[in-house]
Amino acid sequence: MAIYRRQVAARTDLLEFASLGVLAAGPLHGYALRKSLTEILGPFRALSYGSLYPCLRRLQDRGWIEQLGAVPGTTTKRARVVYALTGDGKDAFAEWANQPGSDAWDDEGFATRLAFFSRTEASVRLRILEGRRSRLEEQLALMRESMKRGRDRMDTFLLQMQEHGVEGAEREVSWLNSLILAERNLPKVGTSIPPKVKRSKK
Amino acid sequence: MAIYRRQVAARTDLLEFASLGVLAAGPLHGYALRKSLTEILGPFRALSYGSLYPCLRRLQDRGWIEQLGAVPGTTTKRARVVYALTGDGKDAFAEWANQPGSDAWDDEGFATRLAFFSRTEASVRLRILEGRRSRLEEQLALMRESMKRGRDRMDTFLLQMQEHGVEGAEREVSWLNSLILAERNLPKVGTSIPPKVKRSKK
DNA sequence: GTTAGCATGTAAGGAGTTACATGATTTT
DNA sequence: AAAATCATGTAACTCCTTACATGCTAAC
Incomplete structure (x- = not known):
C-alpha cells in the first residue's frame, strides 16, 4: 500500500x-x-x-x-x-x-515575460532571450530531422505546413538575434537601465 | 429554483x-x-x-x-x-x-485539418483556407487598432513583440494566399482530386 | 423604455499534463 | 547485469472556457 x-x-x-x-x-x-x-x-x-x-x-x-x-x-x-x-x-x-x-521558454511564458521586460534586469533579459532562442533551435532541429525522415511518406499539404512552421521559427530566431544584439549594445553603465519609453506626462 | x-x-x-x-x-x-x-x-x-x-x-x-x-x-x-x-x-x-x-479556424484546429487535407474535398479545402484567412485578418485588424491606441502608453519591448506578432500573422496570410491560389488553379475535372503525393510503393 | 455596454461573480466541464505504477525487450 | 527504450495504463491536478446568474449605467 x-x-x-x-x-x-x-x-x-x-x-x-x-x-x-x-x-x-x-x-x-x-x-x-x-x-x-x-x-x-x-x-x-x-x-x-x-x-x-x-x-x-x-x-x-x-x-x-x-x-x-x-x-x-x-x-x-x-x-x-x-x-x-x-x-x-x-x-x-x-x-x-x-x-x-x-x-x-515556451510560447506563452516567453510572451508574458517579454511583456514586462522593462521591469526585468538587463542581465536577466539577455538570459531569457537566449533561453528562448535555444529552445527554438532545438525545436528547429527536431522539425528538420522529422521532415527529412518523412519526406516521401508525407503528402504535400503536411510538408508545406511543416515548411511554414520551420520558416516561422527561423523568423523568430532572427528576431531574437536582433533583440539580443540590441541588449548587448545597450549602455553598459548600471545593470538595470530601463529601455526608452515615450512619456506623455512629466 | x-x-x-x-x-x-x-x-x-x-x-x-x-x-x-x-x-x-x-x-x-x-x-x-x-x-x-x-x-x-x-x-x-x-x-x-x-x-x-x-x-x-x-x-x-x-x-x-x-x-x-x-x-x-x-x-x-x-x-x-x-x-x-x-x-x-x-x-x-x-x-x-x-x-x-x-x-x-483557430491555430490548433486549422493545423489539424491541414494535416489531413489530402483526405478533404477540394471545395472544403478552399473553404477552410479562406476561413482561416479571414480569422487572421480579423485578428490583424484588432492588433493594429490596439497598437495604434496604445502606442505611447507601451514600452518598446511590448511594442516590438506586437509588431513581431503582426508580421507573423501577415506572413501566414500570404502563405494562405499562395495555397488558395494553388487550390483554385488545380485541374477542375472532378470535385475531389487528391493532391500529388509521392509514393514509394505501387 | 429598451438595447448596449459595464461590472462581478459561480458551477460544471473540457482537454490536457505530471507523477505514479508496472512490466517487456533491446542494447551495451 | 545494467541501462535504455518500448509499452500500457490510472489518479490527481491545472488552467482554462462556457453557460448561468445578477445588476448597474449610458445612450438612443
Missing part, C-alpha cells in the same frame, strides 16, 4: 503574474484589468471572467493584492471592486520577473 | 479525429500512434500518454476503432494493443474532414 506523495510542481501561474504586472502600473477593477491583459497578451487570446475573478481571489488570499473599494472621481458610483498591489505583491512580481524558471 | 440546462457544446475533440486520421493509414498500437501524431502535430507539442490512452478508450467505446491484438510478424511478442479503424470510424473521420465547424 504505497502512499502517493505528489510534488506540487510549483507551476508559476502566468495569469497571476501578468495581473500583478498590470496592477503595478496602478489600481484597477477586474473588468478594466481584463481589457489591459487582453491588450498585452494579444487580442486573439481573450481571457474569460471565469478565469480572471478566481485569480484575483487567489492573489488577495495570498496578500499580494488588496481591495481599495470604488475609486473616487470615476463616473460610476459603486459595485466596482478595485484592486491594488501590496508590498508583498510587488516583491513577488519582481522575483518572478528576475528569476525565470523553465516555463520562460 | 431554476433548473440549469446546459447545452453540451459538442466540441470536436481534435485528438480523437487526428488519431482516426492516422489510423486510417493502417493499424497501430498506442505508442506508435503517439509518435505519428507527434510528427504531424509538431515535435514541439508532444502528446502525453495520459491523454492518448483515454482517447483510444473513448474511440473504442464509440465503435470507431477496434483492437486487433498483437500484429503477427513484428519482432515483439505480446502486450501491444493494436488498434484499427472500423467502418464507422472511417465515416466519422470523413465527415469531420469534410464538414468543418467553427473550430477549424
Whole structure:
C-alpha cells in the first residue's frame, strides 16, 4: 500500500503574474484589468471572467493584492471592486520577473515575460532571450530531422505546413538575434537601465 | 429554483479525429500512434500518454476503432494493443474532414485539418483556407487598432513583440494566399482530386 | 423604455499534463 | 547485469472556457 506523495510542481501561474504586472502600473477593477491583459497578451487570446475573478481571489488570499473599494472621481458610483498591489505583491512580481524558471521558454511564458521586460534586469533579459532562442533551435532541429525522415511518406499539404512552421521559427530566431544584439549594445553603465519609453506626462 | 440546462457544446475533440486520421493509414498500437501524431502535430507539442490512452478508450467505446491484438510478424511478442479503424470510424473521420465547424479556424484546429487535407474535398479545402484567412485578418485588424491606441502608453519591448506578432500573422496570410491560389488553379475535372503525393510503393 | 455596454461573480466541464505504477525487450 | 527504450495504463491536478446568474449605467 504505497502512499502517493505528489510534488506540487510549483507551476508559476502566468495569469497571476501578468495581473500583478498590470496592477503595478496602478489600481484597477477586474473588468478594466481584463481589457489591459487582453491588450498585452494579444487580442486573439481573450481571457474569460471565469478565469480572471478566481485569480484575483487567489492573489488577495495570498496578500499580494488588496481591495481599495470604488475609486473616487470615476463616473460610476459603486459595485466596482478595485484592486491594488501590496508590498508583498510587488516583491513577488519582481522575483518572478528576475528569476525565470523553465516555463520562460515556451510560447506563452516567453510572451508574458517579454511583456514586462522593462521591469526585468538587463542581465536577466539577455538570459531569457537566449533561453528562448535555444529552445527554438532545438525545436528547429527536431522539425528538420522529422521532415527529412518523412519526406516521401508525407503528402504535400503536411510538408508545406511543416515548411511554414520551420520558416516561422527561423523568423523568430532572427528576431531574437536582433533583440539580443540590441541588449548587448545597450549602455553598459548600471545593470538595470530601463529601455526608452515615450512619456506623455512629466 | 431554476433548473440549469446546459447545452453540451459538442466540441470536436481534435485528438480523437487526428488519431482516426492516422489510423486510417493502417493499424497501430498506442505508442506508435503517439509518435505519428507527434510528427504531424509538431515535435514541439508532444502528446502525453495520459491523454492518448483515454482517447483510444473513448474511440473504442464509440465503435470507431477496434483492437486487433498483437500484429503477427513484428519482432515483439505480446502486450501491444493494436488498434484499427472500423467502418464507422472511417465515416466519422470523413465527415469531420469534410464538414468543418467553427473550430477549424483557430491555430490548433486549422493545423489539424491541414494535416489531413489530402483526405478533404477540394471545395472544403478552399473553404477552410479562406476561413482561416479571414480569422487572421480579423485578428490583424484588432492588433493594429490596439497598437495604434496604445502606442505611447507601451514600452518598446511590448511594442516590438506586437509588431513581431503582426508580421507573423501577415506572413501566414500570404502563405494562405499562395495555397488558395494553388487550390483554385488545380485541374477542375472532378470535385475531389487528391493532391500529388509521392509514393514509394505501387 | 429598451438595447448596449459595464461590472462581478459561480458551477460544471473540457482537454490536457505530471507523477505514479508496472512490466517487456533491446542494447551495451 | 545494467541501462535504455518500448509499452500500457490510472489518479490527481491545472488552467482554462462556457453557460448561468445578477445588476448597474449610458445612450438612443
